[in-house]
Amino acid sequence: AQSVTQPDIHITVSEGASLELRCNYSYGATPYLFWYVQSPGQGLQLLLKYFSGDTLVQGIKGFEAEFKRSQSSFNLRKPSVHWSDAAEYFCAVGAVNPSGGSYIPTFGRGTSLIVHP
Amino acid sequence: NAGVTQTPKFQVLKTGQSMTLQCAQDMNHEYMSWYRQDPGMGLRLIHYSVGAGITDQGEVPNGYNVSRSTTEDFPLRLLSAAPSQTSVYFCASSYRPGEVSYNEQFFGPGTRLTVL
Numbered sequence: 376a377q378s379v380t381q382p383d384i385h386i387t388v389s390e391g392a393s394l395e396l397r398c399n400y401s402y403g404a405t406p407y408l409f410w411y412v413q414s415p416g417q418g419l420q421l422l423l424k425y426f427s428g429d430t431l432v433q434g435i436k437g438f439e440a441e442f443k444r445s446q447s448s449f450n451l452r453k454p455s456v457h458w459s460d461a462a463e464y465f466c467a468v469g470a471v472n473p474s475g476g477s478y479i480p481t482f483g484r485g486t487s488l489i490v491h492p
Numbered sequence: 493n494a495g496v497t498q499t500p501k502f503q504v505l506k507t508g509q510s511m512t513l514q515c516a517q518d519m520n521h522e523y524m525s526w527y528r529q530d531p532g533m534g535l536r537l538i539h540y541s542v543g544a545g546i547t548d549q550g551e552v553p554n555g556y557n558v559s560r561s562t563t564e565d566f567p568l569r570l571l572s573a574a575p576s577q578t579s580v581y582f583c584a585s586s587y588r589p590g591e592v593s594y595n596e597q598f599f600g601p602g603t604r605l606t607v608l
Binding site: 381384409411417418419420421424465467469480481482483484485 | 534602
């Protein structure tokens with residue numbers, strides 16, 4: 376079964392500073408990889424996704440993520456953080472259950488981003 | 493499209509009461525799922541469905557029932573509410589892998605449930 380680890384529970388950055396949120400996954404084949412953002416009191420919104428091809432993917436709101444197969448990582452980055460980026464960020468891996476074809480997504484526990492003015 | 497809708501947005505129950513959380517999607521998605529979100533625990537999968545008439549258990553299914561009589565609807569039933577079920581519940585839907593390569597989840601706005 377696949378798993379996702381987000382090692383940082385909280386990250387604090389100053390507005391304008393760069394950001395990197397870590398995500399490591401465990402899966403036997405090439406997974407679908409996602410980053411979602413959850414603003415306070417809201418549902419989750421997709422930031423970006425990776426399935427194949429270019430390992431550097433661009434998303435909405437100026438975010439990007441890089442898939443590194445050798446490190447089983449899919450870290451999220453942003454060059455300059457804005458106060459409105461303060462939110463909870465979830466990494467997720469989606470994979471097809473080979474025994475039954477069911478789709479069972481797995482989410483990390485989330486990283487809370489705090490932005491100081 | 494309305495996307496994924498959930499009702500109610502807030503609910504307070506007493507221990508032992510039952511209720512149904514409603515979830516509907518208008519995107520013709522085959523996959524639907526229910527998650528609960530608790531502080532420090534992230535999203536945990538309760539039940540999911542790969543199509544009408546087919547459901548399966550996720551990571552934390554105890555105390556919850558689901559059914560999928562139509563493609564659009566996927567209600568979650570709490571049989572006898574307990575304080576441990578106090579949480580925020582999210583419904584999500586997605587395409588079937590193979591039909592669309594990027595099988596991202598589309599989430600509803602959530603239901604905040606408190607059990608006293």
